[in-house]
Amino acid sequence: MRDLLALYEEVVRALDARELARAAAARAPRPAPGGRLIVLGLGKVAAELYEGARGEGEAILVVPPDAPSPAGARVLRGSHPLPDAGSIAAGEALLAAAAALRPDDAALLLISGGGSALAEAPYPDLSLADLRAVNQALLSSGAPIEEMNCVRAHLSRLKGGGLARALYGAGVRRARAFVAVDVPIGGVRAVSSGPAIADETTCADALALAHKYGLPPAATRVRETLKPGEPGDFIEHEALCDLRSAAEEAAHRAPLRMLDSPVRGTVETFADALSRERGFLCASGELEIRVPPGAPPGGRDQHLALLMARKLRGDRAAAFLAAGTDGRDGPTGAAGAMVDGATWEEAERRGLTPDRGIDEFDAGRVLGALGLLIPERHTGAHAGDLFLLRR
Numbered sequence: 001m002r003d004l005l006a007l008y009e010e011v012v013r014a015l016d017a018r019e020l021a022r023a024a025a026a027r028a029p030r031p032a033p034g035g036r037l038i039v040l041g042l043g044k045v046a047a048e049l050y051e052g053a054r055g056e057g058e059a060i061l062v063v064p065p066d067a068p069s070p071a072g073a074r075v076l077r078g079s080h081p082l083p084d085a086g087s088i089a090a091g092e093a094l095l096a097a098a099a100a101l102r103p104d105d106a107a108l109l110l111i112s113g114g115g116s117a118l119a120e121a122p123y124p125d126l127s128l129a130d131l132r133a134v135n136q137a138l139l140s141s142g143a144p145i146e147e148m149n150c151v152r153a154h155l156s157r158l159k160g161g162g163l164a165r166a167l168y169g170a171g172v173r174r175a176r177a178f179v180a181v182d183v184p185i186g187g188v189r190a191v192s193s194g195p196a197i198a199d200e201t202t203c204a205d206a207l208a209l210a211h212k213y214g215l216p217p218a219a220t221r222v223r224e225t226l227k228p229g230e231p232g233d234f235i236e237h238e239a240l241c242d243l244r245s246a247a248e249e250a251a252h253r254a255p256l257r258m259l260d261s262p263v264r265g266t267v268e269t270f271a272d273a274l275s276r277e278r279g280f281l282c283a284s285g286e287l288e289i290r291v292p293p294g295a296p297p298g299g300r301d302q303h304l305a306l307l308m309a310r311k312l313r314g315d316r317a318a319a320f321l322a323a324g325t326d327g328r329d330g331p332t333g334a335a336g337a338m339v340d341g342a343t344w345e346e347a348e349r350r351g352l353t354p355d356r357g358i359d360e361f362d363a364g365r366v367l368g369a370l371g372l373l374i375p376e377r378h379t380g381a382h383a384g385d386l387f388l389l390r391r
Helices: 002-014 017-027 046-053 085-099 128-141 145-153 162-169 203-212 245-253 267-275 300-312 343-349 354-359 363-369
Strands: 037-042 058-063 074-077 106-111 174-180 236-241 280-285 319-324 334-340 373-375 385-390
Touching (some): 002 385, 017 046, 017 174, 046 058, 046 106, 058 085, 145 203, 245 280, 245 385, 267 300, 300 343, 300 385, 334 363
Parallel strands (some): 037 058, 037 106, 058 074, 106 174
Antiparallel strands (some): 280 385, 334 373
């Protein structure tokens, strides 16, 4: 298993957002004579993107609590995966900064995943409690990320092109976004619910999803988002990495076979598919998980790892790793986990009831007791989850 962990660490280092942004920095927008450049960053690795793309501009960065604080930037901290009061203060600060610019100014947007919760600017008829209830229901629903973002965008003045509207309203026409893509569908348009780009979904789509998943009543208080072709949709977006990147980096560094990536669908379906594979292989993406009511805090990578432990049991040559490139796996203290062909039997021998761990979405309890969790940390990368199988 240690060889899989070492390869995961190599991939994380290769996808450090500082290096990705440094390579793209020459393509940042330039203000007109007498204007100024402002950097607006949002997401789990916005600080690292800023450190890589650093220029002479002012900067407002909205990041999670454990992200670095680059010198010279105004750093605001929101909450993830549920918004808090800091998230609302951060969202309002981004909109205010955009609205304060002048036509000669330029804006560089640094966007990565996690921004849907880290920054928020709700409409007046939505409270923080409303937003948290809707987001908690979405997280527990098993909805794919593109459906969650559709609902979130139609409840927000920031998402679904809201930040682009503010910049355009201030007269700004020089703007560009560098994006670390962490979603399987939608590309740059979908990251952090697309604050600076037009949204192709509609209020009707959001209402249908609210009904489909039985979301709280607040989810029906929708407003229309910025649409393609509207004047406010003027900001060019450039992807610096995407959900294929982790598997591509792994395949570049080791003699393994890359499965078609990004993978998507449910954790259970992917585990079934992996159990039929043989050899040394990799994949990357983000899978869907439905969390049972009353489940303890858990992560999809830990759940997948325990599912794979059951499928690999008795195969002494087998090993598997699932971990987030951002160093996080849900609201837990782990980035993911690794297992081998002896894991399941050892869990049973110690009385850890691994079947119950799967049924109750409590894999972290089992794998933690066996010392198989990968500790959580802020890696500076954000390109979805990496999966490594040797069998």
